[in-house]
Amino acid sequence: MKDHVFYASLKATYPVIDRGEGVYLWDTSGKRYLDGCSGALVANIGHGVKEVADAIDRQLRRVAFAHRSQFTSGPLISLAELIAEMAPPGMNWVNFVSGGSEATETAMKMAREYYIERGKPAKYQVVARWQSYHGNSIGALSMSGHIGRRRRYAPMLVDFPHAVPAYCYRCPFDKRPENCALECAADIERAIVSAGPENVAAVIIEPVVGSSLGAVPAPDGYLQAVRDTCTKYDVLLIADEVMTGFGRTGANFGVDHWKVVPDMIVCAKGASGGYAPLGAVVLTDEVHRAFREGSGKFAHGFTYGGNPVAAAAGVAVLEYLKNHDLVNASLERGRYLMAGLKRLQESCSMVGDVRGMGLMTGIEFVSDRRTKEPFPVKSGVTDMVKSVAFSKGLILYPAPGCADGVRGDTVMVAPPLVIKDSEIDELLAIIEETLREIEARVPGLEKRT
Numbered sequence: 129m130k131d132h133v134f135y136a137s138l139k140a141t142y143p144v145i146d147r148g149e150g151v152y153l154w155d156t157s158g159k160r161y162l163d164g165c166s167g168a169l170v171a172n173i174g175h176g177v178k179e180v181a182d183a184i185d186r187q188l189r190r191v192a193f194a195h196r197s198q199f200t201s202g203p204l205i206s207l208a209e210l211i212a213e214m215a216p217p218g219m220n221w222v223n224f225v226s227g228g229s230e231a232t233e234t235a236m237k238m239a240r241e242y243y244i245e246r247g248k249p250a251k252y253q254v255v256a257r258w259q260s261y262h263g264n265s266i267g268a269l270s271m272s273g274h275i276g277r278r279r280r281y282a283p284m285l286v287d288f289p290h291a292v293p294a295y296c297y298r299c300p301f302d303k304r305p306e307n308c309a310l311e312c313a314a315d316i317e318r319a320i321v322s323a324g325p326e327n328v329a330a331v332i333i334e335p336v337v338g339s340s341l342g343a344v345p346a347p348d349g350y351l352q353a354v355r356d357t358c359t360k361y362d363v364l365l366i367a368d369e370v371m372t373g374f375g376r377t378g379a380n381f382g383v384d385h386w387k388v389v390p391d392m393i394v395c396a397k398g399a400s401g402g403y404a405p406l407g408a409v410v411l412t413d414e415v416h417r418a419f420r421e422g423s424g425k426f427a428h429g430f431t432y433g434g435n436p437v438a439a440a441a442g443v444a445v446l447e448y449l450k451n452h453d454l455v456n457a458s459l460e461r462g463r464y465l466m467a468g469l470k471r472l473q474e475s476c477s478m479v480g481d482v483r484g485m486g487l488m489t490g491i492e493f494v495s496d497r498r499t500k501e502p503f504p505v506k507s508g509v510t511d512m513v514k515s516v517a518f519s520k521g522l523i524l525y526p527a528p529g530c531a532d533g534v535r536g537d538t539v540m541v542a543p544p545l546v547i548k549d550s551e552i553d554e555l556l557a558i559i560e561e562t563l564r565e566i567e568a569r570v571p572g573l574e575k576r577t
């Protein structure tokens with residue numbers, strides 16, 4: 129068959145996907161894969177859920193599209209209600225888009241407009257952190273601090289301030305939990321003060337850093353401290369929950385683990401579990417009030433924002449999540465998975481760190497566990513782990529660049545929240561087999577501790 133698709137990798141050969149059910153996918157050759165990362169931490173409720181297909185089908189047959197400037201729809205109103213119910217207290221308003229980058233881009237513009245509404249038009253900058261990822265469109269990439277992904281586009285990016293990441297395994301201040309005073313949180317304040325608080329509209333943070341660090345949770349006290357700093361300087365706190373939202377970490381949203389209420393939550397992925405392109409910005413009554421009592425407008429949006437079919441998919445997915453108690457399942461199965469990953473860490477010399485929350489976990493690989501020295505970039509360890517596991521029928525999500533934006537090898541293990549313990553055993557066995565094979569390939573590695 130002739131193939132005219134311009135793929136991300138021009139050298140790769142991609143198997144053709146055929147179908148999915150639960151935590152498994154099959155390609156057209158009949159090979160089965162355990163989806164160990166829910167695609168890209170998307171398929172939270174698993175594959176092939178009939179109730180979602182039926183809901184989409186019903187909506188498609190009624191009406192597929194109506195523009196957001198002309199109509200609202202039943203599914204859209206229901207979805208906003210379901211999301212507001214899941215969100216922290218006082219976060220009752222939802223603006224809809226079609227994905228994560230659109231959502232972070234929207235939050236950035238909403239923060240800017242919020243301060244225009246409040247008569248502070250100088251406030252536009254967004255403080256983000258190095259080794260973060262907020263999306264690939266130019267605004268979202270300007271906030272993202274992943275050097276590897278920014279590099280080629282650097283001349284086109286907006287010059288936003290960046291603070292250090294909260295990354296305890298490689299603490300930028302060389303601290304340990306025993307002697308740490310959350311210097312990483314203080315660095316957010318430093319970034320706001322040096323940019324001039326009168327110029328700063330928002331701080332954006334992933335509560336558990338996803339693809340740029342590989343499932344690194346914020347240390348306790350960090351988000352509370354950043355919340356206080358934002359309040360002190362009249363700056364909005366945006367929680368980027370594109371990966372962490374809707375039960376992935378064992379709570380509705382990542383911020384819930386620390387009982388922090390941000391001003392906006394950005395979400396996508398798990399909102400529709402991959403059944404339709406869907407993203408959203410959830411905002412507080414307070415932010416909403418500024419628009420309502422101000423111009424009465426938020427003049428920003430995309431053609432497919434609020435699409436009724438995507439909304440119907442979102443409603444069916446969130447109802448499934450609720451009816452099957454999958455947020456708790458993520459917490460419980462996450463504990464089981466983490467115990468297995470810790471055993472792997474003990475037995476595999478290339479595993480430097482395992483971390484995560486709920487079913488959002490990561491494994492970082494190092495060439496020397498004592499010094500935490502990363503493998504040379506040219507060894508391509510992340511890719512090697514990903515492709516050996518893939519050949520054995522396990523899909524893992526690569527997160528390279530964790531050490532400094534370029535060096536550092538990590539994969540994320542984040543299966544659908546419907547996974548069973550026996551399937552976690554199968555997943556762990558394939559990871560172990562994969563790492564043994566790679567350790568045997570890298571000379572000297574098996575002797576190190």
Ligand code: PLP
Nearest residue numbers: 227228229261262263338370371
């Ligand atoms: N924000 C975070 C934390 C993400 O992990 C991602 C994607 O992985 C995005 C934003 C961008 O989302 P999308 O790829 O749907 O545009």
